[in-house]
Amino acid sequence: MISIVIANLKMNLTPSETKDYLMTLLPRFDGKVDLTLCLPYTSLAVGKFLCEGKKAVRLGSQNINDEEEGRSTGEISGRMLKDAGVDYTIVGHSERRKRFKEDGKCINRKIKSALKNGLGIILCVGESLAERNTLKTFVSLKEQIEEALKGLYENELERIIIAYEPIWAIGSGKTPTAKEISQAVKEIRRIIKDDFSQSASEKINVVYGGSIDSKNIKQFTNCKNLNGFLIGGASIDPNNLLKIISLI
């Protein structure tokens, strides 16, 4: 059942553009799904001001530092995010894994820091094209999930959403088939079952991300075991995002 939509605005929209974005989006959003808006850091203040008290709307960040405070010029900690009104943070996005060399250990520390500060986590995992072509998708998912969730207690999984984002599908206009997404989601739940429990594997929310737009969303709304979508490029225009939500 699809009940979650997460918009990852990436490095788009200034604070004043975010204000216009939210003024268009929020009055027309009907609350039929839980909507998390992962805004750039500089837009969080206006996001908090305009989203506060809005039914089914949450504020998200796109990153978190793994430390609480100190000599990390340019970084933002979980404590700061919580105080800025953030509910969820993205961790492990492939763009950060690649460009900022974030490895499994770093992602694990970031998750622990988010948990410590009472934040929810959107954990991104997904295979590269080379892994897909050599049938290593499930091996890669297992490795990424196990590194990220190492040392966590089962009850902490309630605060985690796993986003299946094949790297080759991000911003490319290409997507897996609905069947392939269902298979990957099934595998993600199997990994959670093996490492935690059957009940944890049934309860954890899993969403799909990668080139979702209003033209293809209908193909995926019936994906077995899938709880929602993580949308990048198509979420930058509020009318487009509203259209996608209306088709769910």
Ligand code: 13P
């Ligand atoms: P696109 O929807 O632009 O492919 O981006 C997906 C993504 O990376 C969301 O985190």
